[in-house]
Each structure stands twice: as structure tokens, then as C-alpha cells.
Amino acid sequence: MKNIRFEFDCQREVPFYGHLCNQYLLNEQYDVNIGQNGHRYFIEAQGEQADLESLADAIAEDFLISSWLIKPLITLIDSPIGSKKLIQHSPLAQEYCQQCQPHFGDNQAKHFGQLDYVCPCCQADKRISQQLKNTGLDDVKILLNKLEQQGHVILPCGTKDAAISISYKPNRSNQKSNRQNLVICNPNNLNAHFVVTEQQVLALSSIEKPLISCRPIDNHPRLTDPLYALCFANSRLLMVICELLRQRGIDWIYIEGANNPHFTRVDSHWLPLCEITEDNNILSYLSSKQPLHDDAHYGRFQVQWKKDHIEVCTAKSNIQQDLGTDANLDHEAATCALHAATLSLKKPKNCAVLYLSDSNKSRIVTMDAKQQLELFFEFPTLPDNGYEIVHQIDASPQKQLFDKFKQRYPDDYLALLALKLDGSTNNIQSLWAIAAVLLGATNGCHSVPANKVLLSDFVIANALRHRGSNAPRIDYPLTRGEAHRSLNWCKTLGSILSFRLAEDGNIEKLAFGMHDSLADFICNWVEHLDQNISIKSVVLAGSSFDNELLGKRIALRLGKNFDLNPNAQMDLEGLNIAVGSLFLKQRRH
Incomplete structure (x- = not known):
């Protein structure tokens, strides 16, 4: 006779796993104990080899793969720790399983x-x-x-x-x-x-x-x-x-x-870009510290402080407009993401957030040993039309290089003049879209529509095609303002242009270099901050991490020297901002 434990360790709740554990407990065919420890589900059984193998086959067939599953384990144990008590879990949402x-x-x-x-x-x-x-x-x-x-x-x-x-x-x-x-x-x-x-x-x-x-x-x-x-x-x-x-x-x-739900992979974790839950379904997060506000709302998320934990419910979509959105949260989204990712720490300190967003302000914010926040970097707001982009490049030291570009690629120059960027432009997506036009995305064999999403995707897709480790070094120089640093985007575009003029046929290598160099520069910035405030961990957040290649290169570089926190309990942009807003010193106008 042997005692066996089947374990399913997950990064967040998997309601179907709790439901299946309950079904095995209620099934008279099996004599098992079940349990849940955090987000780890387990089934324990005692029996002969043949019976345990039959149970293992059944469990392997029933426990479908979840994106939240970290690792399944089968271990030989001395004595069970489970019970005959049913697991309480959130309502199921799926419409079919492997049996039906x-x-x-x-x-x-x-x-x-x-x-x-x-x-x-x-x-x-x-x-x-x-x-x-x-x-x-x-x-x-x-x-x-x-x-x-x-x-x-x-x-x-x-x-x-x-x-x-x-x-x-x-x-x-x-x-x-x-x-x-x-x-x-x-x-x-x-x-x-x-x-x-x-x-x-x-x-x-x-x-x-x-x-x-x-x-x-x-x-x-x-x-x-x-x-x-x-x-x-x-x-x-x-x-x-x-x-x-x-x-x-x-x-x-x-x-x-x-x-x-839309998932992306960040530092070996699957994360939703924005959490999707059933209407009125309540999510709960333990907090070791009391927030500064009792409630908040952001998008569809309504957040409340309840003694020792934070409760989040999602409003029905038809009343979302009535709730509105605290506009200040868009401005402080990076700080909110930092607070949400360090929720379980008794005293979060010596950390930073790398918040890259397609809609809110992309920033690097630090928290020192005294829990003082400081804005280190904010992505600049780029012009939203081609004429202004051309005007600013012509007024920069990149003018001579840009004149060569006009002469060699007149069609691409005209496409740049005609470019219109919708929505927020203080983000990597907008920079990538401008670069895509400079790389000839709208002309010749590419003919990508002049749409910011598609143009940015052109750069990402070409970078994904690159095979090899060598890539051009693109410059992402910082500018020093009165309050924080930003990016000299004209010089970045000039760096891209110089490589296109030198190696016109290798767009894939250049696109990969744009990603790899940005990750390298970001890591250098964080290492600079580390010398000042001794950074222990870096929070990764924001919808721009939907670009999996950029996320991979950043995690590869930063992960060598810092603990990375992608906040696997929440999402990249939405729920985390709503929860983190409870800790803002100044939230409402």
C-alpha cells in the first residue's frame, strides 16, 4: 500500500481544478482526500500500485491544461494532509470540457x-x-x-x-x-x-x-x-x-x-492584458497594509477595502459609462501598478516599476528604502501627424541624415508626411509606427495600411523573423528635464535611418535591433538607479508588453541582475491600476 499525492500548483485560482477535486471526493469509486493550499490543489489516495495507476490515468485525462498551471507533481507521501471537505471556488465559466x-x-x-x-x-x-x-x-x-x-x-x-x-x-x-x-x-x-x-x-x-x-x-x-x-x-x-x-x-x-481573454507572456508567465471576469464576480486580494482610500473605480473595476483584504467586482458593461474613470489614475497608472504588485509585502521598498503602456503614460517610477516615490523616466509625447514629425526632425541634428533619406526613398518620405497617428502617442507603439514608415512598410512589397497598430506590428513581425544574435545598436538617448528624464526620439529615428541607408535589405535584423537595443538601454537605466537606491525588484506592467518579443528581451536582460515581478495575480493594465489606486497619496481631484 502506498500514499500518493497529485498536486497542481498554479499562479492563481483555477475554479475548474477545485471543481474536479470535489468531484473526485464525491465519486464513490475513489477513496481520496482533497485540499487547497493557496493556489495549490491536491488529491491524496492510498492503494495498491494498479489502483493508483488507474486513478493517475483518470486525473491526467480530467485535469485539462490551464494557462495558470505552474507545475503538476505526483509525490509519495508518509501521511495525508487533505480532508473530506469540499473546496470553495469561484463560479465556473467554461462551456465544455474533455468529457462533453x-x-x-x-x-x-x-x-x-x-x-x-x-x-x-x-x-x-x-x-x-x-x-x-x-x-x-x-x-x-x-x-x-x-x-x-x-x-x-x-x-x-x-x-x-x-x-x-x-x-x-x-x-x-x-x-x-x-x-x-x-x-x-x-x-x-x-x-x-x-x-x-x-x-x-x-x-x-x-x-x-x-x-x-x-x-x-x-x-x-x-x-x-x-x-x-x-x-x-x-x-x-x-x-x-x-x-x-x-x-x-x-x-x-x-x-x-x-x-x-487576451494573454501575453512576460518573464515565463502568461498574463491577461486586462482581467475579464463574469459580471458581479468578486475577486479578493490580501493586503498586509491598509490603503489610504476605502474605494475606487477604474474602467469596469470597482474596488473596496475590507478590513484585511481588497475586494474587486466588475460592473456590468451597460453601466460602465455611468461609473466613469478617475482621470488622475491614467496619469498615475505606473505608480498604481507598483502599489498593486507589492500588495503582499509588509513594507515594500527598494523597487521600481517599468510601466510601458499604449494608452497611459509610460514611466519608470522608483520606491526607495523610505518608501519615497520618484519619477525617473517618462516616454515623450510624439507628434500625431507626419508634417510635425518631419518639422521636428528637420530642426534636429538629424536633418542631414534625413535629407539623404528623402532623396533615396521619396515614396517613404511622402508616406511619412501623410501619416496620422490615432490615440495616445506617448508610447513605444507610436514610435514603432513612425519607424515602420521609415523602413518602407507602406510601399513596395509590404503595402501595410497606414494604421498605427498595423505599422507597429510590422516592426514586431519583422523582428520575430530575425534569426541570429547580432543586431544593429539603435540609440535611445535620455534627455534631462526639470522633473524627470525622457527620450530623444529624433535621435532614435536618426539611428534607425542610418542603418536603413547602410543596409537597406535587412529590415528583419534592424527591427530586432530596435527591440534588443531598447531592452539594453532600459536595463542600463535601471542599473543606474540601482547604484542610487539599491533596487531589489522590478515590476513589469502595462499593455505594451503585449509585444512578447520586447517583453522577452527586457526580462532576459533585467532578470540577470534583478528579481522581476510581473504581478501574476492580476493583469498588465486595468485591474492592477484600480487596486493600486487605493494606495495613492493623492488620487481624487
Whole structure:
């Protein structure tokens, strides 16, 4: 007889794991103890070798991969520490699992297309709307007939959430839009269309079914954007639709309004760009110190202090506008992210935050041994139009280099003059967009639309194509203002131009150099700060980390000398700002 413990150590709560532990406890076939220690779930059993092997096979099949899973373990133990008590967990959100998906999602199965198929494992049939329960296979086929006729169709959802639509062509009507989202109909052909890593495939297949940004294979006949956000079906309806489309030879289709969370990988952790939770679902975070404010709101997040912990609930989307947003939080987002990431520390000190955002002020803020905050760096606000960009470059020491660029690449110069940048321009995304035009993204064989997201993605995608460790050294010189340092962006663009003029044909190497050099400069800045205040850890936050390559290069360089804190309990931009705002000395106007 042996005592065995099956452990699932996670970086945050996985409600389905708690649910499965409870199911094993209630299953009369097994005599087990269960437990949860923080975000570590475990099942303990005693028995003969054959019985334990049978239990191990069942657990391996039932415990689907979660993006939050750090490491599963099977250990031989002396005595159990679990109990016969059910685990309390947050409500489940998923609509299918490994047990029911083959029954309703396989075109050869008896119950194919039965959206209300009863599943004793995930019990998703109890959570889908009545409208979807009443939707049969014939109704789904009618939807697809409309898709064939119109090129797009809106899916029934039965809730007040934003409508989800699928289409055969991308929607270019909103020039401020993010990357085009695709749902994969045939996962077996994923590699035929996209360059994906094993980690990305595992994340796409995970319980959470996130959106992951990937680049298409080179010279794809239809996928012409630099990057796309991919996901697998996260609902029973979409699963059936994808199976029917797969039968018709369709491997992927555009999707709008997808409610999948968007994940990115930072320092070996998957993190959501912005936390997505069910309406009125409450999240709780222990705090070793009392905040300075009792409540706050930011976007959809409402935050309250409750004696020894912070509670966060998400307001329904239709009342989000009534709540508004504390505008000062956008200004102090970096400081909020620093506070949120050090929540569990009794006395956070000697730390810094590297906050890179596409919408709020990108900053480096430090906290010294006396918990005094200081702004070290803030990304400059770039001109939002080509004429002003050209005017400032012409007025800088880079004018002579820029004149050579005009003569050699007149079409690219004209494209720069015509450039319009939407939204905030005090971010890396805007700098990348300007650089993309200087690298010829809008002309010749590239012909990328003059859209800030697509232009920035052009630089990222080309950098991802680079193979090798050598890259040009791009200059990111600091400017010293009265209150803080910033970036001499004209000189950075001049550095990029000089390499393009010298090596026109190697855009991939130059794009990689832009990322690698920026990571190197950032590390040098933090090392400079370390000499002044002895930095122990660096918080990584902000939506710009959606650029996984930049995040990887930064983590690679900073991680050699500092402990990195990507705040795996929260998100990169949204929830963390709302929570951190409770600790701002001055929050409201």
C-alpha cells in the first residue's frame, strides 16, 4: 500500500481544478482526500500500485491544461494532509470540457450540435442561456447559410453582452481597431498558417481559451497583416460552428466581439492584458497594509477595502459609462501598478516599476528604502501627424541624415508626411509606427495600411523573423528635464535611418535591433538607479508588453541582475491600476 499525492500548483485560482477535486471526493469509486493550499490543489489516495495507476490515468485525462498551471507533481507521501471537505471556488465559466466536447462537438457523434448536452463533469449545460439551449443543429446550419450568402453573421448569445460575429473578410471600417481576431476551426492545420511556439499552442488549448498574438507564415496568400490574435472556440455554439466549417475545408475565420481573454507572456508567465471576469464576480486580494482610500473605480473595476483584504467586482458593461474613470489614475497608472504588485509585502521598498503602456503614460517610477516615490523616466509625447514629425526632425541634428533619406526613398518620405497617428502617442507603439514608415512598410512589397497598430506590428513581425544574435545598436538617448528624464526620439529615428541607408535589405535584423537595443538601454537605466537606491525588484506592467518579443528581451536582460515581478495575480493594465489606486497619496481631484 502506498500514499500518493497529485498536486497542481498554479499562479492563481483555477475554479475548474477545485471543481474536479470535489468531484473526485464525491465519486464513490475513489477513496481520496482533497485540499487547497493557496493556489495549490491536491488529491491524496492510498492503494495498491494498479489502483493508483488507474486513478493517475483518470486525473491526467480530467485535469485539462490551464494557462495558470505552474507545475503538476505526483509525490509519495508518509501521511495525508487533505480532508473530506469540499473546496470553495469561484463560479465556473467554461462551456465544455474533455468529457462533453466529443459528444456535441464531433460531427460523427450521436449528439453532434446538441448545445444543451448534459455533462456530469463540467455541468456547462446549467450555465448556457435558454436561447442557446433552444438552438438546434438545423438552426446552426441556417446561420452558416447566412454566412455563405452575406459573408458575415452575428451569433445568438442570449445575453446583453456585446454581439459576437464571424466573417470571411476582415473589418477595416474602424481604423483605430486592434489586431484582427481569428478563431481557429481546424487546430490540426494551425502550423500551416501561423508560426506558433509550443507554449502558445498549449495556451490556446488551455481551459481559459485566450487570444494569443501570432504572425502568419511568410508569403501567406490571404493573411497579409503582420500579426493576428488567434483563439480556439470557447463556447459550445462556436465549437459546433467551427466543426461544420472544418468539414467545408475552412481552417480559420475572422471573429469580432470575441469574449476570450487576451494573454501575453512576460518573464515565463502568461498574463491577461486586462482581467475579464463574469459580471458581479468578486475577486479578493490580501493586503498586509491598509490603503489610504476605502474605494475606487477604474474602467469596469470597482474596488473596496475590507478590513484585511481588497475586494474587486466588475460592473456590468451597460453601466460602465455611468461609473466613469478617475482621470488622475491614467496619469498615475505606473505608480498604481507598483502599489498593486507589492500588495503582499509588509513594507515594500527598494523597487521600481517599468510601466510601458499604449494608452497611459509610460514611466519608470522608483520606491526607495523610505518608501519615497520618484519619477525617473517618462516616454515623450510624439507628434500625431507626419508634417510635425518631419518639422521636428528637420530642426534636429538629424536633418542631414534625413535629407539623404528623402532623396533615396521619396515614396517613404511622402508616406511619412501623410501619416496620422490615432490615440495616445506617448508610447513605444507610436514610435514603432513612425519607424515602420521609415523602413518602407507602406510601399513596395509590404503595402501595410497606414494604421498605427498595423505599422507597429510590422516592426514586431519583422523582428520575430530575425534569426541570429547580432543586431544593429539603435540609440535611445535620455534627455534631462526639470522633473524627470525622457527620450530623444529624433535621435532614435536618426539611428534607425542610418542603418536603413547602410543596409537597406535587412529590415528583419534592424527591427530586432530596435527591440534588443531598447531592452539594453532600459536595463542600463535601471542599473543606474540601482547604484542610487539599491533596487531589489522590478515590476513589469502595462499593455505594451503585449509585444512578447520586447517583453522577452527586457526580462532576459533585467532578470540577470534583478528579481522581476510581473504581478501574476492580476493583469498588465486595468485591474492592477484600480487596486493600486487605493494606495495613492493623492488620487481624487
